[in-house]
Amino acid sequence: MCPPGTTANVFPTNPSNIRPIMEELFTKFSETCQLLESILNDCLGLPPNFLKDYNNDRCMDILLSYRYFPATESEDNGATFHQDPTVLSPVFQDDAGGLEILINGEWILVAPIKGALVYHICDVLQVLTNNKFVSPFHQVVRPKGKSRYVFVFFYNLSGEKWVEPLPQFSKDIEELPK
Protein backbone atom coordinates (compact mmCIF):
# COMPACT_ATOMS: atom_id res chain seq x y z
CA MET A 1 0.00 0.00 0.00
CA CYS A 2 1.18 3.51 -0.88
CA PRO A 3 0.54 6.53 1.36
CA PRO A 4 -3.16 7.17 2.16
CA GLY A 5 -4.84 9.17 -0.58
CA THR A 6 -2.62 7.75 -3.35
CA THR A 7 -4.81 6.80 -6.31
CA ALA A 8 -2.82 3.58 -6.81
CA ASN A 9 -4.33 2.21 -3.59
CA VAL A 10 -7.24 -0.09 -4.45
CA PHE A 11 -9.08 -1.92 -1.66
CA PRO A 12 -11.57 -4.78 -1.77
CA THR A 13 -15.18 -3.86 -1.00
CA ASN A 14 -15.40 -6.65 1.58
CA PRO A 15 -14.76 -6.01 4.44
CA SER A 16 -16.15 -2.54 3.86
CA ASN A 17 -13.98 -0.87 6.50
CA ILE A 18 -10.62 -2.15 5.25
CA ARG A 19 -9.54 1.21 3.78
CA PRO A 20 -9.76 3.28 7.02
CA ILE A 21 -8.15 0.45 8.99
CA MET A 22 -5.22 0.17 6.57
CA GLU A 23 -4.87 3.94 6.36
CA GLU A 24 -4.73 4.20 10.14
CA LEU A 25 -2.16 1.38 10.30
CA PHE A 26 -0.06 3.16 7.67
CA THR A 27 -0.24 6.44 9.60
CA LYS A 28 0.69 4.79 12.91
CA PHE A 29 3.69 3.05 11.33
CA SER A 30 4.80 6.37 9.86
CA GLU A 31 4.40 8.19 13.18
CA THR A 32 6.41 5.59 15.10
CA CYS A 33 9.19 5.75 12.50
CA GLN A 34 9.30 9.54 12.76
CA LEU A 35 9.52 9.25 16.54
CA LEU A 36 12.31 6.66 16.39
CA GLU A 37 14.11 8.73 13.77
CA SER A 38 14.08 11.75 16.09
CA ILE A 39 15.39 9.63 18.98
CA LEU A 40 18.19 8.27 16.78
CA ASN A 41 18.93 11.82 15.60
CA ASP A 42 19.53 12.88 19.20
CA CYS A 43 21.45 9.70 20.12
CA LEU A 44 23.80 10.39 17.20
CA GLY A 45 24.37 13.97 18.39
CA LEU A 46 23.07 15.40 15.11
CA PRO A 47 21.65 18.95 15.03
CA PRO A 48 18.00 19.05 16.18
CA ASN A 49 15.62 17.78 13.46
CA PHE A 50 18.50 17.00 11.07
CA LEU A 51 17.12 13.60 10.01
CA LYS A 52 13.55 14.93 9.92
CA ASP A 53 14.56 17.69 7.52
CA TYR A 54 16.72 15.35 5.42
CA ASN A 55 14.01 12.69 5.16
CA ASN A 56 11.11 15.08 4.69
CA ASP A 57 9.17 13.48 1.84
CA ARG A 58 6.88 10.57 2.75
CA CYS A 59 5.70 9.75 -0.79
CA MET A 60 7.89 6.61 -1.13
CA ASP A 61 6.75 4.89 2.08
CA ILE A 62 5.18 1.48 1.52
CA LEU A 63 3.14 -0.86 3.72
CA LEU A 64 3.19 -4.56 2.83
CA SER A 65 1.30 -7.47 4.32
CA TYR A 66 2.63 -10.99 3.89
CA ARG A 67 1.36 -14.44 4.54
CA TYR A 68 4.14 -17.03 4.48
CA PHE A 69 2.73 -20.52 4.01
CA PRO A 70 4.01 -23.29 6.30
CA ALA A 71 7.30 -24.93 5.37
CA THR A 72 7.07 -28.18 3.47
CA GLU A 73 9.36 -31.18 4.00
CA SER A 74 11.62 -30.01 1.19
CA GLU A 75 11.38 -26.20 1.27
CA ASP A 76 11.29 -23.52 3.98
CA ASN A 77 12.57 -20.35 2.33
CA GLY A 78 10.37 -17.33 3.16
CA ALA A 79 12.81 -14.55 2.28
CA THR A 80 16.42 -15.07 1.26
CA PHE A 81 18.96 -13.17 3.35
CA HIS A 82 19.13 -9.47 2.55
CA GLN A 83 19.43 -5.96 3.99
CA ASP A 84 16.66 -3.39 3.54
CA PRO A 85 17.52 -0.30 1.44
CA THR A 86 15.25 1.87 3.60
CA VAL A 87 15.76 4.24 6.55
CA LEU A 88 13.78 2.06 8.97
CA SER A 89 11.71 -1.10 8.45
CA PRO A 90 9.37 -2.01 11.27
CA VAL A 91 7.82 -5.49 11.22
CA PHE A 92 4.51 -6.07 13.02
CA GLN A 93 4.58 -9.79 13.56
CA ASP A 94 2.52 -12.64 14.88
CA ASP A 95 3.72 -15.52 17.06
CA ALA A 96 4.54 -17.96 14.24
CA GLY A 97 8.22 -16.98 14.12
CA GLY A 98 10.66 -17.26 11.23
CA LEU A 99 12.48 -13.91 11.11
CA GLU A 100 16.19 -14.39 11.72
CA ILE A 101 18.98 -11.80 12.09
CA LEU A 102 22.66 -12.46 11.35
CA ILE A 103 24.74 -11.58 14.42
CA ASN A 104 28.45 -12.45 14.52
CA GLY A 105 27.98 -15.06 11.79
CA GLU A 106 25.06 -16.78 13.52
CA TRP A 107 21.40 -16.66 12.54
CA ILE A 108 19.40 -15.61 15.60
CA LEU A 109 15.62 -16.10 15.69
CA VAL A 110 13.68 -12.94 16.55
CA ALA A 111 11.43 -13.85 19.51
CA PRO A 112 8.05 -14.73 17.97
CA ILE A 113 5.87 -12.47 20.13
CA LYS A 114 2.39 -11.77 18.78
CA GLY A 115 1.85 -8.06 18.22
CA ALA A 116 5.52 -7.19 18.72
CA LEU A 117 7.04 -4.48 16.58
CA VAL A 118 10.59 -5.21 15.40
CA TYR A 119 12.46 -2.22 13.97
CA HIS A 120 15.32 -2.72 11.54
CA ILE A 121 17.72 0.23 11.28
CA CYS A 122 18.48 0.07 7.57
CA ASP A 123 20.91 0.87 4.76
CA VAL A 124 20.34 4.64 4.62
CA LEU A 125 21.26 5.06 8.28
CA GLN A 126 24.23 2.72 7.87
CA VAL A 127 25.61 4.88 5.05
CA LEU A 128 24.85 8.23 6.75
CA THR A 129 26.54 7.10 9.97
CA ASN A 130 29.47 5.53 8.12
CA ASN A 131 28.73 2.09 9.66
CA LYS A 132 28.12 3.30 13.22
CA PHE A 133 24.67 1.83 12.75
CA VAL A 134 24.66 -1.45 10.86
CA SER A 135 21.75 -2.52 8.69
CA PRO A 136 21.19 -6.14 9.74
CA PHE A 137 21.20 -9.05 7.32
CA HIS A 138 17.94 -10.88 7.87
CA GLN A 139 16.02 -13.77 6.38
CA VAL A 140 12.74 -15.58 6.90
CA VAL A 141 12.69 -19.33 7.45
CA ARG A 142 9.07 -20.46 7.21
CA PRO A 143 7.90 -22.28 10.31
CA LYS A 144 6.45 -25.80 10.10
CA GLY A 145 2.73 -26.38 10.55
CA LYS A 146 1.60 -22.74 10.59
CA SER A 147 1.51 -19.65 8.43
CA ARG A 148 3.41 -16.49 9.39
CA TYR A 149 1.44 -13.24 9.02
CA VAL A 150 3.22 -9.90 9.17
CA PHE A 151 2.95 -6.27 8.20
CA VAL A 152 6.20 -4.65 7.08
CA PHE A 153 6.53 -0.90 6.66
CA PHE A 154 9.28 0.56 4.48
CA TYR A 155 10.14 4.02 5.80
CA ASN A 156 11.96 5.29 2.74
CA LEU A 157 13.83 8.30 1.52
CA SER A 158 12.39 9.93 -1.56
CA GLY A 159 14.02 8.46 -4.64
CA GLU A 160 16.02 11.54 -5.57
CA LYS A 161 17.84 11.96 -2.29
CA TRP A 162 21.63 11.63 -2.27
CA VAL A 163 23.05 9.37 0.46
CA GLU A 164 26.65 9.52 1.66
CA PRO A 165 28.41 9.43 5.03
CA LEU A 166 27.83 12.61 7.01
CA PRO A 167 30.99 14.59 7.75
CA GLN A 168 30.46 13.99 11.48
CA PHE A 169 31.05 10.28 10.90
CA SER A 170 33.63 10.25 8.14
CA LYS A 171 36.61 11.80 9.89
CA ASP A 172 37.95 8.40 10.92
CA ILE A 173 37.11 6.44 7.82
CA GLU A 174 38.67 3.19 9.08
CA GLU A 175 36.85 3.34 12.39
CA LEU A 176 35.14 0.02 13.19
CA PRO A 177 31.34 -0.07 13.44
CA LYS A 178 30.08 0.29 17.02
Ligand SMILES: O=C(O)CCC(=O)C(=O)O
Ligand atom coordinates in the same frame (compact mmCIF):
# COMPACT_ATOMS: atom_id res chain seq x y z
O1 LIG B 1 8.67 -11.26 7.27
C1 LIG B 1 9.51 -10.60 7.83
O2 LIG B 1 9.59 -10.52 9.05
C2 LIG B 1 10.57 -9.83 7.06
C3 LIG B 1 10.22 -9.38 5.68
C4 LIG B 1 11.36 -8.65 5.08
O3 LIG B 1 12.48 -8.79 5.47
C5 LIG B 1 11.15 -7.68 3.99
O4 LIG B 1 10.03 -7.56 3.49
O5 LIG B 1 12.12 -6.99 3.62
Ligand SMILES: [Fe+2]
Ligand atom coordinates in the same frame (compact mmCIF):
# COMPACT_ATOMS: atom_id res chain seq x y z
FE1 LIG C 1 13.75 -7.20 4.82
